[in-house]
Amino acid sequence: MTTKNGESNDWVGAISKRAVALGTFNDWSKPELIGLTDQELEDYQEKFLAMKFYCEGVPIKDIVVATGISRQCINYYAGRCMQLAPDGVWWGCRALLPHLHIKDYCRTKVVGPKLPEAQGGYAGALGAVFYKYPKLEERFNRKILSYHDPDTKNEFRIRSKTLHKIFLDLLKEFGIKENEWPFNTKCLGQHSIGDHIRNVRDGNFGRIVCNEGEREAKAHMAVGKGQRPGLIYTEPYDAVEIDAYKFDCHSSVQMKAPNGTYIDIRISRIWVVLMCDCASGATLAYKCVFRSEISSTDVVDVMRYSIVGQPKPEPVIKGLIYPEGSGLPSEVIPECKGALFTVVKFDGALAHLSEKITNVARKELGYFWTVGPPGHFERRPCVEHLGGLLSNNIFCRLLSTIGHGPNNGRADNCEKIATQTPVLAEHLLHLLDVEVAQYNARISEGLFFLSPLEYIRRKLEKDQQHFLIRTLPASNSRGVTILQLKKIVTVRGNKDGGRHPYVQFLRVHYTSGYLHEAWAMIGEKIVLHIDENDLRLVTAFTMEGFSLGNLIAVGKWADTKHDMRTRKAINSKMMDRTLQVSFEQDPVLVYLAFLSTSKSRKSIDIPADAATEAKRVADEGGLPLVVSIPRSEQATYLEGKPLEFSDSLIIGKKNPDLNELLKQKRLKS
Structure with missing residues (x-):
């Protein structure tokens, strides 16, 4: 709007701006002033007072008298404070800080010719090109962020040198001539373009990590944002985490040679399956597996150990003692004997996705199971933290350690050291059991300086023992019968041929004194309860639920325990x-x-x-x-x-x- 003389009438914009600002000063963002000098602090306080009066409706002339700031500067500062910041709100009083630029520099002068060795004169040239050709910046930024382009093929972790070549090709495509910037410079604008690439990548760090980062980096992108998860577990046994880790070292076993001496033979791999409580972080159970990979049976065994108790390894290392009051919760806290869990958090391992885990064990114990997306170990922080502690405190400290990778802590000749300086598997099992017991009894800052075991005790004693842990009925008497394999088989036999009744499982015949003479049961179906860790005998029931007792394996299969x-x-x-x-x-x-x-x-x-x-x-x-x-x-x-x-x-x-x-x-x- 202009006057009759053609002069601009700024008071209209000032009034509308002030009408918006009235009564909003308390909502403006206020900065921290600890880094300002005395002179800068005095200048800021004058501007601060002027904006306060401005938002309260004080006349402009009175603000000028009170602060000494001119009318034009007051309107200028008000305009800065009411612009949107990158965080989506007004700049507020942050815009009053000295030497603060709230908008990018925009070059208006045309880039002129220069001598090859002349310095300076190209400030804002790249911004001017982007301002003139908005589509150019959009397409170049998509290339930087590795968006799919149907015209050209993208690279994995594309280099800045390649992006610079792509930018020059885009300039020619948009009609930039050879005598214009950056073609008229010595380095073809390489430094300015490199700065722009870094700024774009830093402003879209999450996408860059998802496209180019390692597995650990992608997983860490989901944590550390200051937001609590949707599900928070505060009570013991509300949820547990299960995962498996292989030992980060070589070990050996002692075998008796034909001449009567003992020699050390290296073994390939030992796994440990861990179960941790989400609320307290306590280790509920674990199992060591002497195989190259774990199976669903090992996971079921860990669940059973957490309910009925876990066998302890032999104390083979002299002087290694358990701290007082340490151990697994089912060992040292009577209320945890037979305790059941409500939610089980797995990863995507095949052993965790088997029918035995997701259906059979779930129906018997009554838990919910959840599997997170692949590569996101942050969903199971307790068991991942424990696995790292065991690796750093035990296995990576041994002379036969393989480290965390080929170029990360691997000892020289670790295979030979495992037998020349014996690192026996029995020693590792003893060390592991003591470390787990110490971990459960060690105070944690995350639990307000309580140990995991003490945290569980406090929860159980709170409000006059109002909290009760869900338990499995008669878990102490059932023992290993929990989570047993159940299989329906047919009783075989032949009256005419004189073959007494029997059942067959895994190519082995089973019978008993009762079944041996039960000729009427030939052809009938019965249910076998099978302990997968001991196949010397099975427990049989009729389809109506009547017990037939234990059936013994025929022949030498009943002599030695085997799984x-x-x-x-x-x-x-x-x-x-x-x-x-x-x-x-x-x-x-x-x-x-x-x-x-x-x-x-x-x-x-x-x-x-x-x-x-x-x-x-x-x-x-x-x-x-x-x-x-x-x-x-x-x-x-x-x-x-x-x-x-x-x-x-x-x-x-x-x-x-x-x-x-x-x-x-x-x-x-």
């Missing part, structure tokens, strides 16, 4: 004819001797995988580890009928590949 994995491994070896077991021999002992047989006649050479499997089988059955001499030199395999191996017999050899034999025959013909 389902061992049974399947022996059956597999017998099927491909690499293992021969006679009726008089204990299959578990034969299999253990097969694993412990040296592959070399001159030296004791047992592969790490075979030694790991032998350690697992020996621990299950309570058997010693003994190195066997090569088969061609041994008289007997184990106690029982001698095994005979002949080159003319196929027994004792692996079953030949018939397709390969036919192929060779066709080639000869």
Whole structure:
């Protein structure tokens, strides 16, 4: 709006701006003034007072008299304070700070020609190009942020040098001539374009990490935002976290050599499955697994241990003691014996997604299960934190440590050290158990300087024991029967042939004194309750629920304790004819001797995988580890009928590949 003389009438804009500002001063953002000098602080206070009067409706002339600030400056400061800041609100009193630019520099002067070695003169040139060609900036920023472009192919972690070349091509596409910026400069605007690339990447850091970051970086992007999660667990056993970790070191086992001495044989890998409480962070149970990978049975065992108690390893390290009052909650807190959990948080491992976990165990224990997105370990902070503590406090401190990666803490010759300076698996299990007990009894700042065990006790004692933990009925008396495998089988037998009734599970017959004479049950279906860690016997029930007692495995299968994995491994070896077991021999002992047989006649050479499997089988059955001499030199395999191996017999050899034999025959013909 202008007057008759053509002069601008600024009072109209000033009135409308002031009408908006009236009564809003208390809502304006106020900065921290601790870093200002005395002169800067005095100037700020004058501006602050002027804006306060401005928002209260004091006449402008009175503000000028009170603060000494001119009318034009008052309107200027008011306009700055009422502009939107990057955080989405007005700048407020923050705009009154000295040397603060609230908008980017915009060049208006045309970039003129310069001598090649002349300095300066290009300030704001890139901004002027973007102001003139808005689409150019949009397309270039999409390239920086790795958005999909149908015309060109994007690179992974695209370099600044490549982006500079892309920008020059875009300039030519938009009609920028060779005598214009940046083509008329020595470095073709490389420094200005590089600064713009860094600013765009810093302003979109989350997208850059999602596109180019490592797995840990992507997971950490979801934490540290100051926002609490939607579900907060404050009571013990509300939710638990389960995960598995492999030991970050090489270890060995002691095996008895044929000459009576003990030698150290390296094993391949040991896993530990952990269960932690979300509210207290306490370790509820754990299990060590001597295999290359864990299975759903191991996860079920950890759940059972948290309810009925966990077996403790032998104290093989002298002087290593448990702190007073330490241990697992089910051991030291009577109310936690038989305690059940409500929610179980898993990751996406196949062992966690099995039918046994998501259906069978869930129905028996009555919990909810949840699986987070892949690569987001921040959903399970307690168990991840515990896994890191065990790694740093125990395994990465040993001489045989493999570190956290090939170039991160790996000891030199760690495989040889595991046997030359023995790091026995029994020692690791003892160290692990003591560390877990100490962790549960160690005070935590996150729990307001209470230990996880003390936190659980305080919760149980609060409000005159008003809080009650959900428990499984008769958990103490049921023991290992919790979470047992249930399978429906048919009673077999033949009256005419004189074959007494029996049932079969994993190629082994089971019967009992009662079932042996129950001819009327032939052809009937019954339910077997199977302890997967001990297949020597099973418990049978009729379909109506009546107990038939324990059924014992027929033959030598009932002599040595073994689990389902061992049974399947022996059956597999017998099927491909690499293992021969006679009726008089204990299959578990034969299999253990097969694993412990040296592959070399001159030296004791047992592969790490075979030694790991032998350690697992020996621990299950309570058997010693003994190195066997090569088969061609041994008289007997184990106690029982001698095994005979002949080159003319196929027994004792692996079953030949018939397709390969036919192929060779066709080639000869």
